[in-house]
Amino acid sequence: MRKVPVHEAVGQPLGHDVTEVSFERGVKHRAFKRGHVIEAADVERLLDLGKKAVFVLEENETEVHEDDAARRIAPLVAGPNVVFDPDPYEGKITFRASCAGVFTVDPERLYALNDLEIPSLPTLPSFHPVVADQPVGAFRIIPLTCEERIVAAAESLLTEPLLAVHPYVVRSAGILVTGTEVFEGRITDGFIPRLAATLAGHGVPVTATDIVPDDRTRIEEAVRRLGGACDILLVTGGTSVDPDDVTVAAMRAAGVTTIMKGMPVQPGNNFTLGRLDGRYVCAVPAATLFFKATALDLLLPRLLAGLEVTREQLVRLGHGGLAQPGAEQHFPDCTFGTGR
Structure with missing residues (x-):
């Protein structure tokens, strides 16, 4: 030029x-x-x-224009359920989710791409829940033109797509409330309506519920029964350190393989995650009744998307796992969980 x-x-x-x-x-x-x-x-x-x-513009340009760089890089960046307009706007191409689900990015390759002198690709953090048409990233080169070698280096990093949106695949959920005081009607249950509303926000209906006393055998039987009747099971009550809290022990007796008991997340320290016959089973602590941004809210989107959750990932939740006062007003667009 x-x-x-x-x-x-x-x-x-x-x-x-x-x-x-x-x-x-x-x-x-x-x-x-x-x-x-x-x-x-x-x-x-x-x-x-x-x-x-x-x-x-001049004929026989030797450098790559920002629009042409964006057109070359965008198809290599976009993975499953990520779409973009091939016509750059002000040199930029924006990536959007084509469906509701959970966004993921390969952070190491993202860092490497952004370290190539002038390419710029900011994105949402991995495991961020998104809705259809929500922006998830945007690519451009920062000057109007760049050397061909820089675009070629970016292309060499992008042998596989960088961004993806994983749609929600869970179609049914069960809620098991434990607690003798609730079973006997001494107090009113608050978990079922609270959790049902949370699940409905992700398009998942509650298809099975039950309330049982703090009896290990009764809880064990209910976990097996409800766990086999739905795609994901949320178990509430009896998750603290009190001697008569037997919920997690009953889950293990029912065959639930524990991924992690307790999380480095507040609120929701006593959240426990496991699997039963391939389905996720969660022990949900009382914090869920009082806060709208807890360990459950951090993990539920990826569980509903059927993503594999490992102990290492759960340990890493501690970075950014402390919710600030008022976080529920802005979650997930706040610092809570941003280290994930």
Whole structure:
């Protein structure tokens, strides 16, 4: 590209998008598109936009233009259920989720890509829940052009897609409430409506519920019965350190293989995660009744998407696992869980 005074650029194709920014009118948008042939009537408008000179296209360009770099890189970045408009806007291509689910990114390759001098790809954090059409990342090179070697280096890193959205696959959930005081009607259960609302927010209906006393045999039987009747089972009550809290022991007796008992997350330290015949079973602590952002809320989206959850991943929840006051007003768009 060649820099030309705006009055001398009439009749020549613009080499880049020109952006209009007006704080007074609250606008920031593309005023002129790359390739637009500048007309005499455009000169005053360009001057109003602060452009006393512009870059125009030349034949036999030796460097890669920002639009062309974005077009080459975008198809390599986008993985399952990630879509994009192939026409860059102001040199940028934005990636969006094509369905509701859980977003993931390969962080090491993302870091390597962003370390190649000038490419820029910011994304959401891995395991962030998303809805259809939500932006999950955006790619551009920072200058108007770059050397071919940089684009080629980026392409060599992207032998596999970088971004993916995993749709929710769980179709039914069960809720088992434990507690003699609830079973006998001495207090009103609050878990079933609270958890049912949370699940409904992800499109998952509750198809089986039960309330049993703090009796290991009764809990064990109910875990087996409900666990075999739904895709995921949430068990509440009896998860603390009191001697008569037998829920987790009963889950193990029912055949639940524990992935981790207790989490480095607050609220929700006493959350326990396991599997029964391939299905996730969760012991949900009382914190869920009082807070809208807990260990359950961090993990539930990826469980509903059928993602494999390991002990190492759960240990890493401690980074960013302390919710700040008022986190429930902004979750998941807050610091809680951002270290995941």
